[in-house]
Amino acid sequence: EAGVAQSPRYKIIEKRQSVAFWCNPISGHATLYWYQQILGQGPKLLIQFQNNGVVDDSQLPKDRFSAERLKGVDSTLKIQPAKLEDSAVYLCASSSGQWNTEAFFGQGTRLTVV
């Protein structure tokens, strides 16, 4: 089966600019996650969708980050305006949504804010 697709792979922007990341999960997967992974740290959950509804966004900095999953398939994560500390790899993952199932990860988008 095709894996989780993310684009772009790399992005360099100046602080205060905006940026958007795109994720296409595995077909049929109800659950979609966005993680932020800062260098030297583990992935930190930003937001979790179940179909097109938000399950958890408690760690999403809502003053600058937003995410949507229209139609319960693809998702976009936006940062506006970006700060230097947003430099990280942004990982998208999906799972079937059933209890205790495996999450499949994309390659990630490496964001550098200068």
Next chain:
Amino acid sequence: AQRVTQPEKLLSVFKGAPVELKCNYSYSGSPELFWYVQYSRQRLQLLLRHISRESIKGFTADLNKGETSFHLKKPFAQEEDSAMYYCALATGTASKLTFGTGTRLQVTL
């Protein structure tokens, strides 16, 4: 709130030596625990989950609820085991996944 702790950032062992990557968790409910691995230039992928009680690539992990641990073990390390290993905890019916900070395993000759 749930929390996963991996105390070692780097673990360096010789080929053929035993490996133990430590993971402790904090969660008041019934935990579901996983080990994920990231090989160089590859995406993060599942290695094993505690509920399966299986051995993958020679690795095993036993959930110890008394010690709130889920350490990853392998009796004889191989060069191809060199990678970043993350312990993860799934909680709630929606399977929220919380990761530890990761341990880099370096297997040398």
